[in-house]
Amino acid sequence: xxxxxxxxxxxxxxxxxxxxxxxxxxxxxxxxxxxxxxxxxxxxxxxxxxxxxxxxxxxxxxxxxxxxxxxxxxxxxxxxxxxxxxxxxxxxxxxxxxxxxxxxxxxxxxxxxxxxxxxxxxxxxxxxxxxxxxxxxxxxxxxxxxxxxxxxxxxxxxxxxxxxxxxxxxxxxxxxxxxxxxxxxxxxxxxxxxxxxxxxxxxxxxxxxxxxxxxxxxxxxxxxxxxxxxxxxxxxxxxxxxxxxxxxxxxxxxxxxxxxxxxxxxxxxxxxxxxxxxxxxxxxxxxxxxxxxxxxxxxxxxxxxxxxxxxxxxxxxxxxxxxxxxxxxxxxxxxxxxxxxxxxxxxxxxxxxxxxxxxxxxxxxxxxxxxxxxxxxxxxxxxxxxxxxxxxxxxxxxxxxxxxxxxxxxxxxxxxxxxxxxxxxxxxxxxxxxxxxxxxxxxxxxxxxxxxxxxxxxxxxxxxxxxxxxxxxxxxxxxxxxxxxxxxxxxxxxxxxxxxxxxxxxxxxxxxxxxxxxxxxxxxxxxxxxxxxxxxxxxxxxxxxxxxxxxxxxxxxxxxxxxxxxxxxxxxxxxxxxxxxxxxxxxxxxxxxxxxxxxxxxxxxxxxxxxxxxxxxxxxxxxxxxxxxxxxxxxxxxxxxxxxxxxxxxxxxxxxxxxxxxxxxxxxxxxxxxxxxxxxxxxxxxxxxxxxxxxxxxxxxxxxxxxxxxxxxxxxxxxxxxxxxxxxxxxxxxxxxxxxxxxxxxxxxxxxxxxxxxxxxxxxxxxxxxxx
Numbered sequence: 001x002x003x004x005x006x007x008x009x010x011x012x013x014x015x016x017x018x019x020x021x022x023x024x025x026x027x028x029x030x031x032x033x034x035x036x037x038x039x040x041x042x043x044x045x046x047x048x049x050x051x052x053x054x055x056x057x058x059x060x061x062x063x064x065x066x067x068x069x070x071x072x073x074x075x076x077x078x079x080x081x082x083x084x085x086x087x088x089x090x091x092x093x094x095x096x097x098x099x100x101x102x103x104x105x106x107x108x109x110x111x112x113x114x115x116x117x118x119x120x121x122x123x124x125x126x127x128x129x130x131x132x133x134x135x136x137x138x139x140x141x142x143x144x145x146x147x148x149x150x151x152x153x154x155x156x157x158x159x160x161x162x163x164x165x166x167x168x169x170x171x172x173x174x175x176x177x178x179x180x181x182x183x184x185x186x187x188x189x190x191x192x193x194x195x196x197x198x199x200x201x202x203x204x205x206x207x208x209x210x211x212x213x214x215x216x217x218x219x220x221x222x223x224x225x226x227x228x229x230x231x232x233x234x235x236x237x238x239x240x241x242x243x244x245x246x247x248x249x250x251x252x253x254x255x256x257x258x259x260x261x262x263x264x265x266x267x268x269x270x271x272x273x274x275x276x277x278x279x280x281x282x283x284x285x286x287x288x289x290x291x292x293x294x295x296x297x298x299x300x301x302x303x304x305x306x307x308x309x310x311x312x313x314x315x316x317x318x319x320x321x322x323x324x325x326x327x328x329x330x331x332x333x334x335x336x337x338x339x340x341x342x343x344x345x346x347x348x349x350x351x352x353x354x355x356x357x358x359x360x361x362x363x364x365x366x367x368x369x370x371x372x373x374x375x376x377x378x379x380x381x382x383x384x385x386x387x388x389x390x391x392x393x394x395x396x397x398x399x400x401x402x403x404x405x406x407x408x409x410x411x412x413x414x415x416x417x418x419x420x421x422x423x424x425x426x427x428x429x430x431x432x433x434x435x436x437x438x439x440x441x442x443x444x445x446x447x448x449x450x451x452x453x454x455x456x457x458x459x460x461x462x463x464x465x466x467x468x469x470x471x472x473x474x475x476x477x478x479x480x481x482x483x484x485x486x487x488x489x490x491x492x493x494x495x496x497x498x499x500x501x502x503x504x505x506x507x508x509x510x511x512x513x514x515x516x517x518x519x520x521x522x523x524x525x526x527x528x529x530x531x532x533x534x535x536x537x538x539x540x541x542x543x544x545x546x547x548x549x550x551x552x553x554x555x556x557x558x559x560x561x562x563x564x565x566x567x568x569x570x571x572x573x574x575x576x577x578x579x580x581x582x583x584x585x586x587x588x589x590x591x592x593x594x595x596x597x598x599x600x601x602x603x604x605x606x607x608x609x610x611x612x613x614x615x616x617x618x619x620x621x622x623x624x625x626x627x628x629x630x631x632x633x634x635x636x637x638x639x640x641x642x643x644x645x646x647x648x649x650x651x652x653x654x655x656x657x658x659x660x661x662x663x664x665x666x667x668x669x670x671x672x673x674x675x676x677x678x679x680x681x682x683x684x685x686x687x688x689x690x691x692x693x694x695x696x697x698x699x700x701x702x703x704x705x706x707x708x709x710x711x712x713x714x715x716x717x718x719x720x721x722x723x724x725x726x727x728x729x730x731x732x733x734x735x736x737x738x739x740x741x742x743x744x745x746x747x748x749x750x751x752x753x754x755x756x757x758x759x760x761x762x763x764x765x766x767x768x769x770x771x772x
């Protein structure tokens with residue numbers, strides 16, 4: 001069934017079709033935002049642009065650039081570091097292609113480097129540049145999938161190398177002597193989708209960029225940086241922190257855009273299975289699967305974004321099954337797409353979607369960034385993706401051919417999603433978040449300085465490049481023996497290169513191997529392996545279900561076998577937090593608000609088996625996994641027992657009240673910072689040993705912190721007020737996933753006391769207001 005099925009439904013008609021699945025009196029749609037079409041504003045080709053590049057672009061249907069493309073390209077051509085921060089499908093690629101390709105044509109010796117956060121995006125950009133057919137550029141992707149023979153050819157001949165920060169960090173910079181000619185001639189560095197570099201990953205990448213600048217300067221190179229970003233709170237500042245350079249921002253989007261219908265969708269409540277049980281909200285995965293099924297039957301090319309790898313597999317499997325029941329064979333036009341697939345599988349799926357062989361995908365955010373998916377009509381977003389920037393990136397995947405589009409956000413049963421679908425102004429009436437990264441994080445800075453020293457001895461002149469904290473960090477590394485000071489600089493003392501993981505995964509990824517055949521199914525990062533691949537875990541891969549027979553953390557391998565159980569698994573853990581130091585605090589009478597350094601110890605100790613159909617807990621089985629230690633940054637508040645008593649929180653209810661407030665606060669923090677609930681953790685206790693008071697902690701889930709706790713501390717009143725409103729507005733009586741239950745609670749969401757959580761937060765907010 002190759003070829004694209006043309007849709008008979010526009011966005012409004014498709015939304016009506018989806019709405020018709022439920023009675024009008026019980027509509028799942030809580031809000032519809034109509035985003036009007038926008039006409040484009042063109043500009044003449046800049047006088048400096050090479051005629052060969054202009055001709056090639058014209059042959060590919062680009063008669064003139066949009067005004068923002070010409071403005072950003074001209075800044076870059078003049079040697080100004082620039083970030084173009086405009087909407088999805090606004091043609092940001094042309095803003096860097098024009099100056100880069102012009103320079104490569106005008107100067108046959110010049111080279112350029114392109115960095116993207118994903119392999120898929122680099123491969124997409126390679127296709128776009130190769131399609132222009134400009135002689136002498138010799139573009140090539142250089143990543144983990146590139147063979148040894150190809151790598152040698154690229155080093156010697158390619159003038160436009162498309163890679164990712166990981167490859168730059170692990171291969172190109174350590175082997176800089178072999179790249180000396182390329183670095184000496186380096187004219188441009190393009191950093192695409194730079195808003196993706198946030199948290200610990202972004203902090204690491206900021207130092208990789210500084211190491212690149214340092215080595216290029218050694219060989220005589222002084223490249224101009226051109227960055228492309230989704231719209232963000234302060235793109236110039238974020239780009240400057242990422243590169244360490246002054247950057248000019250171009251933010252006015254002058255490209256045309258088709259109208260978008262954006263619906264907020266809350267799955268309906270299902271009747272209780274027994275009279276005494278409360279109603280349960282239909283899962284977002286099930287709702288997304290049904291909507292995707294309806295869209296495919298309507299002939300609508302649709303992309304469904306799912307938060308987790310397992311969720312993407314589940315939605316694809318359910319959708320294929322439903323489609324095959326309706327029209328035998330139609331299920332073959334739906335697939336899952338996620339990280340962890342082998343290269344051959346990813347490329348096959350990408351080609352099938354572009355050619356129209358596939359009509360729909362259930363994907364993780366692996367397809368959120370940049371890949372040009374021309375012809376999509378609709379996007380389903382299963383669960384708020386964590387930031388408004390990601391939400392608009394995902395919604396922008398549809399309508400990229402200039403036509404109208406439909407985007408639907410399907411709320412998960414969790415506090416933030418529930419809050420957003422009932423407070424649309426929090427999505428549509430606010431700018432996107434600022435990108436949070438912290439290059440001074442000692443757990444990032446120290447290892448990156450070691451990497452730099454292993455590439456070329458550090459000198460006093462390098463300290464300003466790596467920031468104000470570099471001097472003390474180098475002194476500490478010298479005292480520990482990692483670096484050795486000589487008259488010519490600081491030298492790396494060990495024989496091998498420093499082992500530094502940019503993405504904070506904490507070691508090599510765990511390979512998932514089918515025990516009976518030895519076939520490699522995919523990989524999972526070390527951090528997730530304790531939860532996803534523990535012995536006995538259910539693991540999904542391309543619609544097939546596997547059980548984990550054994551997890552070997554030392555050899556980073558999980559052995560699995562194919563099985564179709566009627567149950568799923570959920571890991572449980574225990575956590576403790578110790579206060580190491582206080583950075584800042586607010587004393588508000590019976591309430592204290594703190595920002596500081598903490599040590600978190602956690603251990604996955606067991607897992608539950610739950611029946612798929614009903615969620616019934618079949619049993620709990622013990623696990624013997626190692627304890628994990630995390631030194632990070634936390635925000636926490638304390639409240640005196642007397643204040644709790646005055647608020648009406650009875651002593652037996654205090655643990656549940658604090659626990660419920662902690663869950664909801666974690667769920668709502670992504671409203672304020674560029675994180676999601678999986679980036680952060682929490683702990684609550686009725687009497688913490690270090691604070692000697694009832695305490696709620698929320699901490700960054702990355703060594704040294706990622707900037708999220710600092711952001712929470714800075715906006716604590718707004719954050720906790722939204723948390724309080726989300727709990728109080730929920731119509732349940734005792735607490736549910738829409739308000740205070742957490743999908744990642746290591747204690748099985750017990751105890752929880754919803755009314756007490758509101759009383760706790762009322763007391764905290766009142767005290768903070770009085771202290772101002």
